[in-house]
Amino acid sequence: MAQANSKKMIHTAGAIIIGDEVLGGKTTDTNSAYFAKWCFSLGIALKRIEVIGDDEAEIIEAAQRMSRSYDFVVTSGGIGPTHDDITYQSIARAFDLPLTLHEGAFQRMKKLSRPHPSQPSFDWEAPSAALTAKKRMVEVPYDSAVPDEDQVVFVSEELWVPVSVANGNVHILPGVPRLFEKMIDGLKPRVLPRLTDPEGKGVYRVLFSTPLAESAVAGYLTELAAKVEPKGVKVGSYPRWGKARNTVTLVGRNKDFMDSLVPEVEKGVQGRRVSVEGEDDEPGSDKDA
Numbered sequence: 001m002a003q004a005n006s007k008k009m010i011h012t013a014g015a016i017i018i019g020d021e022v023l024g025g026k027t028t029d030t031n032s033a034y035f036a037k038w039c040f041s042l043g044i045a046l047k048r049i050e051v052i053g054d055d056e057a058e059i060i061e062a063a064q065r066m067s068r069s070y071d072f073v074v075t076s077g078g079i080g081p082t083h084d085d086i087t088y089q090s091i092a093r094a095f096d097l098p099l100t101l102h103e104g105a106f107q108r109m110k111k112l113s114r115p116h117p118s119q120p121s122f123d124w125e126a127p128s129a130a131l132t133a134k135k136r137m138v139e140v141p142y143d144s145a146v147p148d149e150d151q152v153v154f155v156s157e158e159l160w161v162p163v164s165v166a167n168g169n170v171h172i173l174p175g176v177p178r179l180f181e182k183m184i185d186g187l188k189p190r191v192l193p194r195l196t197d198p199e200g201k202g203v204y205r206v207l208f209s210t211p212l213a214e215s216a217v218a219g220y221l222t223e224l225a226a227k228v229e230p231k232g233v234k235v236g237s238y239p240r241w242g243k244a245r246n247t248v249t250l251v252g253r254n255k256d257f258m259d260s261l262v263p264e265v266e267k268g269v270q271g272r273r274v275s276v277e278g279e280d281d282e283p284g285s286d287k288d289a
Helices: 002-007 033-043 057-070 085-095 103-114 129-138 177-186 190-196 214-231 256-261 263-268
Strands: 012-018 043-051 072-076 099-103 139-141 165-166 168-171 204-210 233-238 246-252 272-273
Touching: 002 129, 012 057, 012 129, 033 177, 033 190, 043 057, 043 103, 057 072, 057 085, 072 099, 072 263, 085 099, 085 139, 085 165, 085 168, 099 129, 103 129, 103 214, 103 256, 129 139, 139 165, 214 233, 214 246, 214 263, 246 256, 246 263, 256 263, 263 272
Parallel strands: 012 043, 012 072, 072 168
Antiparallel strands: 099 139, 165 168, 204 246, 204 272, 233 246
């Protein structure tokens, strides 16, 4: 199953954001938004994002379920050196895998990381509680039947942190936003050959600005959605609270067809096409959406 998951085409994705600090409001999750934009840019349908705590049973359940349901899954958070960083061990148990010290990752850690100023006498060769804690970050779920390069991925020569891949499609990433973003971007070359759109052109979006309330355009948009759905185009309507103009969107892959709809939609919503939301807002014209 793991090898099959690692080779099949990628159509759908899911994300698991892990951390008590997110649920407790101590940390703002920006990784899900970044991943959503990343998926959209590649034409991958992001189907689900879940935020869960540092709870082994919940991580196991979510990882198993999403691995079955979606082609490409990421987790964010819970792979640090402390006792509450339990993502690696939980996902290992989810797929009946041993936790294994990955020697390649450990050697990269020793080469690229620097001891904290509070640990001036730290020794990589001397057993210590600090060394044990550091090793927790390179003890990954490991399947001896799967090629190493398919389950421990280094996306940059500057980083020792690997993307650990379990069951072929669950990609375990850190929660630190700058690392998450760099690492998910680094996976793009591995992902592109498995897309139905190998050039990575992604999905096309057309935005319209309308002065009408959602209730005023609801009937027209219902008719429009029924008309364009067979062509793989979705119609969206988004109120902009406190602004004078709302937004209507077309999302799909058929660029020529979608462009041909612009005059009709502009007339139907009594608005116009815009490049970015809010570009035609007028100062001082805010109203209830």
